[in-house]
Amino acid sequence: MKLIDSHAHIYSEEFKEDQREAVVRAQEEGVDRIYMPNIDHTSIDAMLEAEAQFPEQCIPMMGLHPAYVNKDFERELYLVEEWLSRRKFAAVGECGIDLYWDKTFLPQQQEALKVQVELAKKHQLPVILHTRDAFDETYEIIAEAQDGTLRGIFHCFSGSVEQAEKVKELSFLMGIGGVSTFKNGGLDKLLLHLQLDDLVLETDCPYLAPAPYRGKRNEPVYVPIIARRVAELMNKPVEEVAEKTTHNALNLYKL
Helix, strand or coil, rough: CEEEEEECCCHHHHHCCCCCHHHHHHHCCCCEEEECCCCHHHHHHHHHHHHHCCCCCCEEEECCCCCHCCCCHHHHHHHHHHHHHCCCCCCCEEECCCCCCCCHHHHHHHHHHCCCCCCHCCCCCEEEEECCHHHHHHHHHHHCCCCCCCCCCEECCCCHHHHHHHHHHHHCCCEHHHHHEEEEECCCHHHHCCCCHEEEEEECCCCCCCCCCCCCCHHHHCCCCCCCCHCCCCCCCCCHHHHHHHHHHHHHHHC
């Protein structure tokens, strides 16, 4: 099976000691490509170094993570814009709105998302959305900006059936990861109402490792575990899950 990790922080400090081994392990399990979302200016060098080491496997994006938006967010966005004009990236992201930890900078997060959505349109790139405790706030901005050209992923999706329908109406995909294996993750009910055409697979490593590795470092080699769980919940052959989600990711991220 050929699989894709559509969202992985393989460049993070957690992989400092064994990044090469982690990429090779994933390749041996059929994970062909690893798409890397950016966080802010501090993560760019490490992300591009991972690309340099594995140019066929580790593909970078460029964006500003909402949890790193603060009063100086405009300076970060200038840097994002500069990088997008300088070279090719697979997507704008990850960006969005995160209200889980702190609502202090909600207006700045909203403005940062709007700017990055316009950058995605300008560069004809997909946008990768982080929506923790903020689906409605994020959806409102994306729906207003959708003119038929905007595409992307609601990453780490674990919303309701109604929210999933809204995502589909926007012609966006949903990223499914390790939460699908959690006993009370809620995706068992949600996936019954979705089609494989709506989905891509992701790890969001080093976070959200699937069972039986929950609580440990996540890594791209676990994508097959997620594929098997999605196949089980949707009553589909795992080969079909792999084929469809790989097609969806490659079609979205075409460079």
